[in-house]
Amino acid sequence: MAKNKRLSTxxxxxxIEQNIKDTLKSTLDKLHSICPLNISRTSLRDSLHDNLYHDEAFRQNPAYKIIFNWFEASSQKTRSARPVAIFKKTRLYSSVVGQ
Incomplete structure (x- = not known):
């Protein structure tokens, strides 16, 4: 838990303002390469995502708004790209029921 707090701090x-790049991936790569903590890219992404989505004051900075919009765009793309399985509903009939 202390590592998450240090990462958030x-x-x-x-x-972020000093190392923002053209895309979310390149920004995360740069932040990961300079991060003083021993964390994974996924942890870094998740922590940044949590800060942006749960702290509106944090999101007011223009650099953070850009990253927030990248997260929004990637989540919309991911939602529409997911495969969907449709199962045909069938009814079960039994002559034993009710007798």
Missing amino acids: WLRSGV
Whole structure:
């Protein structure tokens, strides 16, 4: 839990504004390469996502708004790209029921 708090504090320290790139992936790659904590890219992405979605004051900075919009666009793309399985509903008939 302490590592998550340190990661959140590090993300709020202004490191994002200094290292923002053209895409979400390249920004996350850059942040991961300079992060002083031993964390995975997934942990970094999840922590940044949580900060952006759960703290509106954090999201007010223009650099953070750009990243927030990237997350929004990627979540919409992911939702529409998921395969959907449709199962035909069938009724079960039994002559034993009710006798």
